[in-house]
Amino acid sequence: MPSPSDTAMVEAVATWFAREARELPWRADNRSPWGVLVSEVMLQQTPVVRVAPVWKEWMERWPTPADMAAASQADVVRAWGRLGYPRRAMRLRECAIALVAEHGGDVPRETDQLRALPGIGEYTAAAVRVFAFGERDVVLDTNVRRVIGRAWHSRPLPPAHLTRPEREHAASLVPVGSRASALWNAGAMELGALVCTARAPRCGACVLAPSCAWVAAGAPGLDQAPRRTQAWQGTDRQVRGRVMALLRDADVPVAVGGHASLGDVEPGQLDRCLESLVADGLVTLVSADRGAYAL
Secondary structure (H helix, E strand, O other): OOOHHHHHHHHHHHHHHHHHOOOOHHHOOOOOHHHHHHHHHHOOOOOHHHHHHHHHHHHHHOOOHHHHHOOOHHHHHHHHOOOOOOHHHHHHHHHHHHHHHHHOOOOOOOHHHHHOOOOOOHHHHHHHHHHHHOOOOOOOOHHHHHHHHHHHHOOOOOOOOOOHHHHHHHHHHOOOOHHHHHHHHHHHHHHHHHOOOOOOOOHHHOOOHHHOHHHHOOOOOOOOOOOOOOOOOOOHHHHHHHHHHHHHOOOOOEEHHHOHHHOOOOHHHHHHHHHHHHHOOOOEEEEOOOOEEEO
């Protein structure tokens, strides 16, 4: 049961969000559950500014699960463009096929049915229930966890893994009403994305600052918090992306090994990346003699 101060903080975030929310296409009144599901998958590890134009193109091309289920995997992966982690595109197509086969082409609203869909985990299922259907649920992404951790527990950053006490406390904060639940979940996420950011929080502009435990403690620990850095140049992930870009822009199979655009890649690394792309089902070897691949 939330305390009066908890309720006041939650209501402050909801009021702020109702006033300051970004106008994102998947928040429009005419959004569909399918559109919400696609947006949530696209937004995993990808900024809003990159997702919005691709999402609009997808909704125009495949407005329903049945439309996507009828598309080829190559077309779906090609349309994914440069959003990164292209396996998400494959999973969305697999999800669309499952929706047509098992749910008549509709997105279900029950947690167990959503979780049974390809590529749909706990977070995405909860987000679809809240943002598409107005159900009361707990939507816990990194932004929400950071807001709650700072404002209620004076933690500069959330722990690497979601704990049971963290989940239970987050659940206790969710208002009972469906609209209030959606406003809190979306508002906490928006506040974490725009104001209570990981490395440069704008506490002076935060609606929770007057009651934030972390601010009251002097905002400690942020400088000492480990920075999550990941090498990119020359990594297998970068090479995989370059191969995918090459094949995505080609209308015919490409002899990848001898292609000039990949001439700086060590042959052993290129072979390893091609094998992993084939194993992931993202590309196929069309001609072993020519070393030609296609989406």
